[in-house]
Amino acid sequence: MTEYNFSVKKGDTFNGVSFTIIVNTLFYVNLVVFPVTGATNRIYVANDTGTKYIWSGSAYTVTTNSIYLDLTNASLLCQFKPDAYSAAALTLTNLSGLTITNAVNGQFQINPQIINIPWRTYQYDVQITLAGGVVKTYVSGTMTVTEDISNV
DSSP states (O other): OEEEEEEEETTSEEOOEEEEOBOSEEEESSGGGSOSSOOTTOEEEETTTTEEEEEOSSSEEEEOOOOBOOOTTOEEEEEEESSTTSOOSEEEETTBBEEEEETTTTEEEEOOEEOOSOSEEEEEEEEEEOTTSOEEEEEEEEEEEEOOGGGO
């Protein structure tokens, strides 16, 4: 899961955050420790060089591609909560506050909007229901809402 952290000021217009979801990526110290036989539809990254590889069926080959989560016909749900057990202070869906900007390349954004929830740090995650009904959470993090001192 990828974690994103950001801050906004209460009452201000939040300009949004864009996300790209890359899936099926495995990280290893170096090429030497890759599995003897790889799997298709996965990207293998050698951390020592940052080089990406795919399994061709018989060997690892260098690639510049990534495998993105296809969001075609997916639905999105994002909830901002003070903690994992509290009710949501802000709920966004792809009908209200989230937009899939490039479905094939796994890109979506939180739309610009006025943030008018109490100032504090919120935990959030984005639940994605894929076209086939599979539910995944690939994005989480924190959003800190700071006090709007202009109203004091």
